Amino acid sequence: MSTTASTGNNGQEAAVAQRYSAAAEAKEPALCCPVQYRQEYLKAIPDEILERDYGCGDPTAHVQEGDTVLDLGSGGGKVCYIAAQAVGPHGRVIGVDCNQEMIALARRHRETVAQRIGYANVEFRYGLIQDLALDLEVLAEEVRGLAVDTPQGWLTLRRIEQRLRSERPMIPDESVDCVVSNCVLNLVRTEDRRQMFAEIFRVLKPGGRAAISDIVSDGDVPDNMKNDSELWSGCISGAFREDAFLKEFEAAGFYGIHIASRQSEPWRIVEGVEFRSLTVVAYKGKQGPCWERKQAVIYRGPFKRVEDDDHHVYERGARMAVCDKTFQLLRKSPYLGHFEFIEPREPIDPQEAEPFDCSRPKHRHPRETKGHDYHVTSETSGQCMDGGKCC
Known part of the structure; x- marks a missing residue:
């Protein structure tokens, strides 16, 4: 240091x-x-x-x-x-x-x-x-011999500084x-x-x-x-x-x-x-437009609710609507392990996504991600998810 x-x-x-x-x-x-x-x-x-x-x-x-x-x-x-x-x-x-x-x-x-x-x-x-x-060594080379003890010299120095910041x-x-x-x-x-x-x-x-x-x-x-x-x-x-x-x-x-x-x-x-x-x-990286792709996140806890730097509130266990940008950010450090991620049943092409309405209700109904015409009934397989027998 x-x-x-x-x-x-x-x-x-x-x-x-x-x-x-x-x-x-x-x-x-x-x-x-x-x-x-x-x-x-x-x-x-x-x-x-x-x-x-x-x-x-x-x-x-x-x-x-x-x-x-x-x-x-x-x-x-x-x-x-x-x-x-x-x-x-x-x-x-x-x-x-x-x-x-x-x-x-x-x-x-x-x-x-x-x-x-x-x-x-x-x-x-x-x-x-x-x-x-502004690289001060580069500046020193540029102003060698320049007299800055007059108003004109000082203004010339300022112009050189600005040019170097832009060009070099x-x-x-x-x-x-x-x-x-x-x-x-x-x-x-x-x-x-x-x-x-x-x-x-x-x-x-x-x-x-x-x-x-x-x-x-x-x-x-x-x-x-x-x-x-x-x-x-x-x-x-x-x-x-x-x-x-x-x-x-x-x-x-x-x-x-x-x-x-x-x-x-x-x-x-x-x-x-x-x-x-x-x-x-x-x-750095939360800047940019927000697009609606029907995604949701579930905050795992342990707090009842948390708020991020853009004032998004995540309630423990609730499906919260987020834009695609926030959805991707929450999958990276330092948020790893704090959220579950829910993708829409029918993916929305980023090129076809509409702007995300940040004023909308923050909860995302399951039908938004599954589709309102989704009426599938699954069959009992007799096996639990971990491979054992169900009760």
């Missing part, structure tokens, strides 16, 4: 940059929580990187073979090099950080790790995690299977956080997921702590409130948002506020 921008306060911003630049050269224990990583992956990573790692969780547990992975605030590269092994030779890992010392540390060991694991699939890019379209985006739209981050989002200044979540959503493919480990608080952080540059750069005073952290994913358009792991005991307590590590996993 490394850093991005902090608050708008120049003292805090400078403190963050200075602290992590120094942490790239010498280990600072105060910047990390105890984390258990998969030991087989650590063997390929040089000690210099392991000693300069600063994180609070292991989001790589949610990476899959063949994934294209984006690590936000990649720092010295530890998470990237773990993910490189998890995705295998057919996967790809991109680390983004805005601390040049950390990027230099990570890049210094690319060939060593590649030799040890047998393939090279990691690269590191210089940029802000709240602006994933650092991370293109819908190009990533999994976004991971390890204790970085809390360092982004408050006014940039909504944009940061929008950027995470933008770069993910439909069906992709975000696995984010970060420090959260159990209550609102007082202003005096937010204005303390030492606490901000130490991943404390910029922490999201626990419930608000999950709401940010919801506001960005994610679904299937859940807490994958939560530190039971606080990492630190400051002025009565508890700070602990939390890993959240969220999915």
Whole structure:
């Protein structure tokens, strides 16, 4: 884990940059929580990187073979090099950080790790995690020699930035299977956080997921702590409130948002506020039209009813009408095992499906899926479904 921008306060911003630049050269224990990583992956990573790692969780547990992975605030590269092994030779890992010392540390060991694991699939890019379209190294090349100390120069710089975001985006739209981050989002200044979540959503493919480990608080952080540059750069005073952290994913358009792991005991307590590590996993892909294909789902329980992020309510044991999009989403992670699925007796071709009326009654009568003219009577076979004799 490394850093991005902090608050708008120049003292805090400078403190963050200075602290992590120094942490790239010498280990600072105060910047990390105890984390258990998969030991087989650590063997390929040089000690210099392991000693300069600063994180609070292991989001790589949610990476899959063949994934294209984006690590936000990649720092010295530890998470990237773990993910490189998890995705295998057919996967790809991109680390983004805005601390040049950390990027230099990570890049210094690319060939060593590649030799040890047998393939090279990691690269590191210089940029802000709240602006994933702008590669700062490419920008530096474009503006070399440009004077920005006049209004005209500043406007020229803005035009170049916008052109690069459009023509040469650092991370293109819908190009990533999994976004991971390890204790970085809390360092982004408050006014940039909504944009940061929008950027995470933008770069993910439909069906992709975000696995984010970060420090959260159990209550609102007082202003005096937010204005303390030492606490901000130490991943404390910029922490999201626990419930608000999950709401940010919801506001960005994610679904299937859940807490994958939560530190039971606080990492630190400051002025009565508890700070602990939390890993959240969220999915992209619920956007798009809703089509009626006469499908239904039955929520298995154990709760009496549950509600999803689109306000669909599922009553335990009841046949609930859903559109085809929701029907397919509920068959995948993280909903596996919670529902039974009822297809219509006569399948409806997707090309012939009509729009699903979200205002309709939510229960689906069995005749809707079987057909109103379905009057079959089955014969007794003398055998139970499990092959034994019936009573």
